Amino acid sequence: MKRTYIFLLVIIILGCSDHISQNNFSLTLNITGELEQKIYLSKRDAGKWVNIDSSSVVTGEIVLNGQIKDPEMFYLRSGQNLTNIFIEAGKITFTAHADSINKGITNGSKTQAELDSFNESISLITEQLDTLYNQYREAVKNDDQVKIENLSELIDTKDNERLARTIDYAYANNKSIVSAYLIMTNNYYLELAELDTITSNFDNSIKQTKYVELLLDRISNLYKVSIGSSFTDFTLNDTTGNPIALSSLIGENYLLIDFWASWCGPCRRENPNIVAVYNDYNSKGFDIIGVSLDTDKNNWIKAIEKDSLTWSHVSDLQGWNSAAGKLYAVNAIPHSVILNENGTIVAKNLRGEELRDKIAELLN
Template identity: 35%
Template structure:
């Protein structure tokens, strides 16, 4: 399978806050010190309802303080300039407890913030992330070495380890939420870290199921739920999201045009070796069940029309095909969060998704089960 590996990021690019049901405004104070810094001000930033907010404090004899207000536990970050997007920064969470910051001006990312339980949860979360990042970096180093030495056995083993690490990473995120069901950090994880096309939505739903009712109305959780609602049309058991793209002849063809049939939406490309290797299995299934209410709609990730059409003919793919010729940017692929190929989705006569990623014998076995 050709895929994009899940990566773990230490830089949290989306910084936001949220509002909690029945929450009460509170005030908190930040007392801080800073060394190795010649500037006169320190800055703290946050977001609220998608708006940016920044505060500054004068540094006097290496000391500074802020008096802030919030409605809920919230994410903040320090910078040494007034640029809210400046890097590096120092992220922390604040709740009703006061905050103590010990900053290093020339290494702010490695500075220290002590605060209430929410910050403690955040530091625990960062420990989990740091562990996975270290493992990923080692695998990348090993992969580069194996590539240079043309050690194909090692490359295959490392790819397998990557897959295992991805699975462990997702499990680690879910477990954190399960162990911290009332934490603002859990809300952040579900909305931010699990907002990744390489993470199945079923895992996002599982994480959401662990959230305590007391934070169900927080912004992060509400946004996560909104995202899930928007992608239910790509999940097993839900009606498949309709789409339309052009055939090789330039005519628009919709998924809904096949209503009343079993349809395998097959994501592939002429340049994808694993896809071409899988095609004989798909051809066999099509030949066996095409007269029994089953068909296939190929969605190509090609960008070269001639090569796309040539592959259709060469592999004897005699079913319907569409593409927008945008390669990995295929709009249907993005709609269905396809980040690796070959992949497929089996849609029932009622338009609901029955199964995903049926390859090899699994496709014929499933068709034999549902087509009597």
């Protein structure tokens, strides 16, 4: 009986050990030249870096280790040098020059190989978008409004093409973690119904992996703040430190919740339009509360003053970890929500003439 007990105990220990080893990964870097700083293997969690392993060795062979359940996107960071790698259990190698780790070659990760293959299939679109974005930045620099408008349309068309290819890939490869990752990183381009449909199409075999779980959480949050839903209250401090509850502004006017930040170029470019709409309709029953995703209070206040934003402003100065931003499923800015007098969401993410037309319609 004692021998049987010991035998079973050994089997259990070996089983546990085997399970642990199956989740281990070893990433061997082969670096030509010399890195300027220590290298980190990290991942992102709630908008922050989480370091998994690191090395002070800056040249030659560098070995980084860790444990992982399912394939996941990790990042190699050394100073300003940054690249991403899909890590999975097993032995992986990464070869690069110290000056350009973003151009490194990965072997041993099937997930990374799959992602590389997809990226290669849309490389022409990516190159065209890079060219258009460079032209757009130059047009903004020169304040060429006609060119800015034309390039914006071209960028939207090309980006829609890229997104369509991504969606097609996800439908055709519904057992792939890479598909779930691609949809997760593009979810802010998708309408709620479409995002729900794509996510529901993923095979049960990946339903409990990180990126599908993130998508399901995102969808749940989006339904809570979809058009027709009641507002979710929050309380944040204004620029002087006084708390303002969203509920205190509801009852008489239509209310625009404007999520923005001083560092957000598209937000700042949209501000003159919002100011004009506010000036025209504030006395007729329209109000605004600005929710900043800034982290620097001085920059936030300076932007309010420079852009002449005379309505209420609040922030917890937590950037992408903004409590209000999370409640309203904000993962890109500018982002806006319009509430009626009863606190019901009646519109979202309207800009330019669409915003003006909607406010005019609501107050007519």
